[in-house]
Amino acid sequence: MQEHDLSFVRVEMALAQSAPASERGLGAWIRKNLIASTGDTILTIIGIVLVAMILPQLISWAFINAQWTGADRTFCATVAQGGIQPDGWSGACWAFVNAKFGQFMFGRYPIDERWRPILVAILFVALLVPLLIPKVPRKGLNAILFFGALPIFAFILLVGGVFGLPHVETPLWGGLLVTLTLSFVGIAVSLPLGIVLALGRRSKMPIVKMLCVIFIETVRGIPLITVLFMASVMLPLFLPAGVSFDKFLRALIGVSLFAAAYMAEVVRGGLQAIPKGQYEGADSLGLGYWQKMGLIVLPQALKLVIPGIVNTFIGMFKDTSLVSIISMFDLLGVVKQNFNDPNWATPQTARSGLVFAAFVFWLFCFGMSRYSMFTERRLDTGHKR
């Protein structure tokens, strides 16, 4: 039975109404995001002018006017410069990148032996991808293969000299191969070394602490170029006569030590952020120093500083380009070396080669930074304030 009185009780929900027309659609979005006020409108106009000035030129240079194929410089030079392009032409010379692609990737690595770096690269990707995807099982085995077996295998394969593989000297290495090798070794060495230095800096032993502080602060205070100079000029002086290091190895040592100092400061930041209670809790459980650090403190500290660690990786990846100054040919070095090739010397060559190199570097760095953001979100246990 239903009671009837003057009060009204709604039994069913009112139908949702769509937002007012002024708040909907493209018009509202433009009003809110582009022309909210007079100042905003002026900014938008400045922005549009800026984009209109740069973007069409960029697109026409990189795609529409670009020369994609060709055998030599005539394809990328204007008539006045002795080529086939109309005067006033301005476009990327991708033909140059195309022709030199092998060199950009492998340097002067013998062409018959290039299957070796390619095989290493395939294995590298095949082991890295499952390591990066959280859902794939058997992380332990994967990590052992990636950090333990792969370097040994890659060393044998790339250097050669055993199992009937011809020996390839490191001065022949070049291009992306050198960039990636330097970065991988640098990353693999600098992280553990950085952790040890950070622990040393927070140690209670005064001499160890002082040595770590001196090392970290000195290295962080000088440019990488100076370190590389030191590695290439002074290291031979420090060793007994007759003993000489491979130049590549010297650069590797320089880059790794340099990155380790920066890594140490990042890790120290994480160690300082762990509350004292965690250290004391570990002590009260009767754990020794290494157990305390390895099982309680470091897992928490490292998780906190993942963005910093990846930033250091990115910085180091970019810094490997500096070895071109001590006349080693990483990706940037090879690209720059090829500017001087008389077969390809045009006003567009340098620009095209550098844009290509920039794109490769950008892909790697941007990828790393996005992956670190993903990991950060995944590992976020909600303890952050």
Added chain:
Amino acid sequence: MASQEILREEPSRGSFINDPKVRGIVFQAVVVIVLVALVWWIVQNTIDNLTRLRIASGFGFLRGRAGFDISDSAIAYSSDSTYGRAILVGFVNTLIVAFAGIVTATIIGFILGVGRLSHNWLIRKICMVYVEVFRNIPPLLVIFFWYSGVLSVLPPPRESINLPFSSFLNQRGFYFPRAVWGEGSWLILVALLLGIAMAWFVARKARQRQMATGQQFPVFWTSAALIIGLPLLAYALSGFPLSFDYPKQSTFNLTGGFQVKPEFLSLYLALSFYTAAFIAEIVRAGIMGVSKGQTEAAGALGLRPGSILRLVVIPQAMRIVIPPLTSQYLNLTKNSSLAIAIGYPDLTATTGTVLNQTGQAIECVLIMMVVYLALSLLTSAVMNVINARMALVER
């Protein structure tokens, strides 16, 4: 009594090897012994190598004649100058490019950082693209891009590009009119200093009065009038001593004016543009780090948006911004050593040349390290002072 004695004896009952103190001492002793042995070995090797190569150690070589030319020097230098002078030229060049780079990078970086938080979608996206592109490219590549990709493909001097204020741009760099200070121009400088001093004094008095009575005084306009007006007055009084030396086109080259070499220009532009991307991120984080409640509370107190930004948000954001900003300044200074790649004679480049000519590797690398370390310490000292002034004064 008996139980107490047992307690007292307890620490010594543990094994001698497991005592952390003993372990620490032993470990450190081992480290010291290994280190001393290593250093001794290195020193022995170095002495052997140096005697074999017949290189005399010591800094005496700095007084020798350099014998090489430096393309860009701010202080007097010729190939007859000493090695020490050459290194000093490099040092001055490093200072110039680092200082110019820091100023420009800070300005661009702040604009970009604020732009990334703009309400305007287009501005936000433009700033984002800039930051994401430049952050992920090696600085050396940016330098090469400016040098080989842009500046060296400019037209030759005869077809220079004309820019406003009779400046020119061509392969050999950027030319602009040079100010020639005539007789009596010191008056202008004195007037400028006087203007700054008076403006500072006015600002102080105005602040005291506002604190005491609440009355405000138009400090900005008064200071502007003092700082600009006084030198202008002095300029007029001393009979207009300032004239300009304009760059003029001659048959093969531009003569007169002030020339900025392409090496300097590309290094300076690349360092500024590259570091600006990082500064933008720092500024953005700083502004985002000021809680929204601060803005709202300031609004509730009746402050206008401009005052909120100036009096409430920026002072708090600066606290977050300054420490990472310091390390970016240091990075820029250190990155200026990339000058060697394009032949700008900075400290690393000139010292490197000296090293190659004299073979004094240890001394030269030592000079480089000490100078860069000193620069780093100096920059962080200055920034620490600023930081201390800005820091939160807590009870």
